[in-house]
Amino acid sequence: MKRTFLGEFEEVVLLTVAILGEEAYGVTVTQELEQKTGRSVGFSTVHTTLQRMEEKGLLSSKMGGATAERGGRRKRFFTVTAFGRKALTEVKQVREELWNALPPQTLQLMGG
Amino acid sequence: MMTERRNPTSESASPPRWVTKLLTWLADPRTLEEVHGDLLEMYGYWLQTGGKRKANRRYMLSVFKLLRPFARRTRSTDDSKIHLFSRDMIQNYFKIALRNLVKSKTFSGINVLGLALGMACSLLIMLWIKDELSIDAFHANKQQLYRIYMREYFSGKVQGVVWTPGPLAAELKKSVPEIEMTTPYEWVSSETFSLGDKIHKQQTNAASADFFKMFTYKLLQGTPAAALKDPNSLAISRSMAENFFGSPEAAIGKAIRFNNRKDLMVTAVFENIGQNSTLKFDCLRNWEGFVEDNDWAKDWGTTDPLTFFMIRNDADPAKVEAKIKHLLDKYNRDQGKPFKTQLAMQPFHEYYLNSNIKDAHMDGGRIEYVRLFSLVAVFILLIACINFMNLATARSAKRAKEVGVRKVVGAMRSMLVGQFMGEAILLTIFSIVLAVLMVALVIPSFNVLTEKQITLPLYQPSFWGILAGLLLVTGFVAGSYPAFFLSSLNPVRILKGAFKLDTKSTWLRQGLVVFQFGLSIILIVGMIIIYQQVDFVQHKNLGYDRENLIYFPLEGDLSKNYEVLHAELSQVPGVKQVSHMTSSPASNGSGTEGISWTGGDPNDKVRFTPVGVGYDFVKTMNLKLVDGRDFSKTFATDSTGFLINEAALKVTGYKNPIGKPLKWGNREGRIVGVLKDFHFQSLHSSIRPLIAYLGVKEHHGNAIIRIEAGKTVETLAAIEKICKKLNPTFPFTYSFTDQEYARQYQSEQVVSKLSNYFAFLAIFISCLGLFGLATFTAEQRTKEIGVRKVLGASVGGIVGLLSKDFLKLVAIAIVIASPLAWWLMNKWLQGFAYKIEIEWWMFGLAGLLSVLIAVATVSFQSIKAALMNPVKSLRSE
Numbered sequence: 005m006k007r008t009f010l011g012e013f014e015e016v017v018l019l020t021v022a023i024l025g026e027e028a029y030g031v032t033v034t035q036e037l038e039q040k041t042g043r044s045v046g047f048s049t050v051h052t053t054l055q056r057m058e059e060k061g062l063l064s065s066k067m068g069g070a071t072a073e074r075g076g077r078r079k080r081f082f083t084v085t086a087f088g089r090k091a092l093t094e095v096k097q098v099r100e101e102l103w104n105a106l107p108p109q110t111l112q113l114m115g116g
Numbered sequence: 117m118m119t120e121r122r123n124p125t126s127e128s129a130s131p132p133r134w135v136t137k138l139l140t141w142l143a144d145p146r147t148l149e150e151v152h153g154d155l156l157e158m159y160g161y162w163l164q165t166g167g168k169r170k171a172n173r174r175y176m177l178s179v180f181k182l183l184r185p186f187a188r189r190t191r192s193t194d195d196s197k198i199h200l201f202s203r204d205m206i207q208n209y210f211k212i213a214l215r216n217l218v219k220s221k222t223f224s225g226i227n228v229l230g231l232a233l234g235m236a237c238s239l240l241i242m243l244w245i246k247d248e249l250s251i252d253a254f255h256a257n258k259q260q261l262y263r264i265y266m267r268e269y270f271s272g273k274v275q276g277v278v279w280t281p282g283p284l285a286a287e288l289k290k291s292v293p294e295i296e297m298t299t300p301y302e303w304v305s306s307e308t309f310s311l312g313d314k315i316h317k318q319q320t321n322a323a324s325a326d327f328f329k330m331f332t333y334k335l336l337q338g339t340p341a342a343a344l345k346d347p348n349s350l351a352i353s354r355s356m357a358e359n360f361f362g363s364p365e366a367a368i369g370k371a372i373r374f375n376n377r378k379d380l381m382v383t384a385v386f387e388n389i390g391q392n393s394t395l396k397f398d399c400l401r402n403w404e405g406f407v408e409d410n411d412w413a414k415d416w417g418t419t420d421p422l423t424f425f426m427i428r429n430d431a432d433p434a435k436v437e438a439k440i441k442h443l444l445d446k447y448n449r450d451q452g453k454p455f456k457t458q459l460a461m462q463p464f465h466e467y468y469l470n471s472n473i474k475d476a477h478m479d480g481g482r483i484e485y486v487r488l489f490s491l492v493a494v495f496i497l498l499i500a501c502i503n504f505m506n507l508a509t510a511r512s513a514k515r516a517k518e519v520g521v522r523k524v525v526g527a528m529r530s531m532l533v534g535q536f537m538g539e540a541i542l543l544t545i546f547s548i549v550l551a552v553l554m555v556a557l558v559i560p561s562f563n564v565l566t567e568k569q570i571t572l573p574l575y576q577p578s579f580w581g582i583l584a585g586l587l588l589v590t591g592f593v594a595g596s597y598p599a600f601f602l603s604s605l606n607p608v609r610i611l612k613g614a615f616k617l618d619t620k621s622t623w624l625r626q627g628l629v630v631f632q633f634g635l636s637i638i639l640i641v642g643m644i645i646i647y648q649q650v651d652f653v654q655h656k657n658l659g660y661d662r663e664n665l666i667y668f669p670l671e672g673d674l675s676k677n678y679e680v681l682h683a684e685l686s687q688v689p690g691v692k693q694v695s696h697m698t699s700s701p702a703s704n705g706s707g708t709e710g711i712s713w714t715g716g717d718p719n720d721k722v723r724f725t726p727v728g729v730g731y732d733f734v735k736t737m738n739l740k741l742v743d744g745r746d747f748s749k750t751f752a753t754d755s756t757g758f759l760i761n762e763a764a765l766k767v768t769g770y771k772n773p774i775g776k777p778l779k780w781g782n783r784e785g786r787i788v789g790v791l792k793d794f795h796f797q798s799l800h801s802s803i804r805p806l807i808a809y810l811g812v813k814e815h816h817g818n819a820i821i822r823i824e825a826g827k828t829v830e831t832l833a834a835i836e837k838i839c840k841k842l843n844p845t846f847p848f849t850y851s852f853t854d855q856e857y858a859r860q861y862q863s864e865q866v867v868s869k870l871s872n873y874f875a876f877l878a879i880f881i882s883c884l885g886l887f888g889l890a891t892f893t894a895e896q897r898t899k900e901i902g903v904r905k906v907l908g909a910s911v912g913g914i915v916g917l918l919s920k921d922f923l924k925l926v927a928i929a930i931v932i933a934s935p936l937a938w939w940l941m942n943k944w945l946q947g948f949a950y951k952i953e954i955e956w957w958m959f960g961l962a963g964l965l966s967v968l969i970a971v972a973t974v975s976f977q978s979i980k981a982a983l984m985n986p987v988k989s990l991r992s993e
Contacts, residue, residue, distance in 0.1 A: 077153030
């Protein structure tokens with residue numbers, strides 16, 4: 005089986021969507037990312053990533069929740085699909101395998 | 117998290133407008149909504165965290181990055197489109213339509229009834245037309261079948277004749293290679309057939325051996341090739357076979373006695389001829405056999421039978437026509453005069469609908485009625501549609517609020533048009549069901565009236581096609597204007613309550629009423645004129661007295677023993693005079709051109725109608741003599757004498773006609789008397805020159821008897837007794853001249869009756885509409901009437917006020933429709949050589965009728981409105 009390749013930014017966005025749960029849409033994801041990572045994240049980048057991951061089937065979306073502050077426009081809420089979750093676990097597993105393969109002395113050198 | 121965020125409500129807190137515009141134009145339309153919202157939210161966030169400039173910059177940057185100028189809308193986000201034909205909306209349309217129907221029962225009733233009547237009329241007329249067109253369409257070779265008619269040129273005039281010389285059929289076949297088969301076809305006559313003690317009169321005709329090969333009449337026994345092969349062959353119908361022999365099988369090959377004179381052999385039995393055939397006969401004799409009995413049929417100069425022929429499959433009709441044109445030049449038809457008779461042909465399938473000869477062309481006939489009634493069908497349907505349009509627009513005030521609300525919540529014009537069209541079609545569906553029921557109900561009486569056998573062709577897909585077509589056309593015509601009108605209303609004005617019908621729609625409505633009444637008036641005028649003409653024709657003084665004049669054929673022994681018959685009949689108390697003539701007194705269509713006189717132009721060719729008569733002919737017929745005397749036994753020379761009519765006198769140009777010579781073929785004689793013109797043919801044709809000779813050597817044709825009025829029954833019984841005694845092998849059949857005369861105008865009578873019904877229906881439907889409009893107006897003006905009454909208006913004044921508007925419209929309709937009606941009816945009357953004058957009172961009567969009916973219709977409502985208690989109408993508000 006061909007593994008799904010997740011880019012670093014994709015992985016982070018996907019994780020954020022998973023963290024936010026019901027409340028995940030463009031704005032919250034951007035803000036959450038900024039707060040959690042401390043780096044400035046472009047909204048357009050987040051939006052494009054979300055779109056792309058939906059196309060890949062990692063995310064699914066539905067419209068809902070119009071509020072006055074958005075001029076009555078609805079939000080597109082994203083949720084992680086089963087495929088998305090699988091991709092995340094795989095990435096995590098790969099990371100863990102890699103960490104585990106690290107010799108203990110190197111780990112010590114790194115100050116872990 | 118989000119609730120903490122500040123709302124970017126103030127003007128300064130909104131992002132640059134042009135950037136937003138750019139976004140809405142060029143961003144991916146599929147995600148525009150959420151992107152737009154998200155960006156707005158982000159802008160607020162950026163504003164909070166970095167200030168206005170930074171927020172603006174970031175906003176701009178994001179927008180630029182999100183522009184997708186080539187993205188196409190694939191996932192529909194336009195909600196109005198989705199909902200146009202959603203189940204809910206369609207359900208809603210139906211619900212509203214039905215509620216509206218039920219809510220205004222009067223108007224729905226008027227609409228449905230009017231449309232149903234209109235459609236029933238149209239449907240009936242369509243069925244009739246379909247039936248008319250289907251006549252003679254069953255012949256398999258119909259594309260190759262033609263009939264001959266002649267064009268006679270003389271003295272610069274041309275005259276068309278359908279009767280052809282007897283030998284023509286055989287000659288055509290011989291000399292034109294493209295012509296495959298030909299047959300003469302005589303006029304049907306009633307002949308006596310007997311077998312044992314069975315004696316029946318049968319409609320008999322004669323045709324050549326090709327007949328059954330050319331025409332598709334189903335043979336139960338025998339083959340088309342052998343059906344009329346020998347001079348004594350006889351093809352009989354199934355019913356004739358059953359009458360004489362019990363069954364078609366038993367009849368074939370048997371002999372049957374013809375006119376108690378000779379035996380004919382049954383060589384074929386054909387299925388009874390249905391209504392869809394122009395040629396009708398009980399039995400057909402072989403043509404050669406017919407010629408043996410009728411010497412004149414060998415003669416080129418006498419014209420009597422019709423001639424039909426069939427061209428080869430690959431032949432070009434135009435070439436055939438060119439070839440036959442001068443065919444007659446070879447034959448000495450005019451005894452030495454220059455020949456000017458040309459032959460022309462008409463496709464056989466056009467024969468039924470186009471049987472009139474105008475000048476020298478086959479033109480008109482029943483096709484005119486087909487056209488007339490098609491027009492009537494369209495008229496009536498249009499009147500019904502106008503009712504619908506009128507009522508719907510008049511009542512638009514009631515629907516206006518609905519339209520307003522629908523528009524406000526986002527209905528587009530196309531949706532409203534669809535809705536109202538749908539309603540019209542729904543109503544039309546109700547009406548068409550009702551219309552089909554009505555047609556099914558009246559079709560038996562319609563068949564009696566028109567002498568047809570029309571059935572509702574429920575099992576033919578074409579019928580359902582016609583119904584569907586009628587439904588769509590009616591629904592569309594009736595529904596289009598209201599739909600476009602209602603959907604064009606401005607919601608703001610409606611909902612403000614400022615809705616008023618503008619003058620344009622009032623004008624249109626009034627125009628429609630005028631149009632509707634105009635059509636009705638045309639139909640009424642038509643009805644009056646047709647009735648008058650038919651009445652005129654039936655009661656016209658024909659120049660002879662057709663009442664109390666009976667005639668019966670001189671056949672079998674009656675012909676031989678005419679003197680005895682004459683003597684015995686004269687003894688009968690009720691009998692005034694007895695004579696005989698070669699034709700029927702009501703109709704004599706025969707013709708000859710072989711008459712010459714001194715000083716006559718040999719190039720001139722005049723068709724005379726010959727008739728052989730007995731002594732006392734003038735007295736029996738009650739004719740007037742202008743000059744000379746009747747044939748008399750006291751003058752022996754009268755056996756070669758002639759009686760002519762005024763028309764003939766004019767042709768010959770004799771100043772003192774008595775004693776002047778006339779020559780008919782080889783028979784030379786002198787004129788003994790001049791008859792005042794009388795009609796011996798139907799009034800469709802003008803009086804032709806008549807030449808009467810004394811036919812006392814052989815008594816052919818009919819005995820004519822003038823009987824006393826009021827003694828018909830006993831006189832007839834006495835006559836029958838004498839005939840039975842003298843002629844036991846023939847059944848006694850007689851005819852009344854007046855009835856036979858009236859029979860010639862059968863189609864006019866049918867048309868007269870039908871036009872009565874249709875005119876009545878048209879005016880009825882128009883009045884339904886008028887009634888609806890009057891009801892509506894009265895309803896709308898309730899308050900005005902109340903105020904008027906309070907201020908002292910009388911009931912009469914109010915009725916006048918309400919009726920005036922409508923009467924004005926009817927008056928305009930009269931003015932417009934009268935010339936049109938005059939033109940149309942004048943055209944119809946052209947078909948008669950003797951016709952009534954169209955007079956002004958006919959239009960006056962039609963106008964008065966429509967005014968009266970309109971007044972009666974409108975006043976019902978206006979009186980009701982005028983009598984209403986003003987307290988009631990003014991109480992509310």
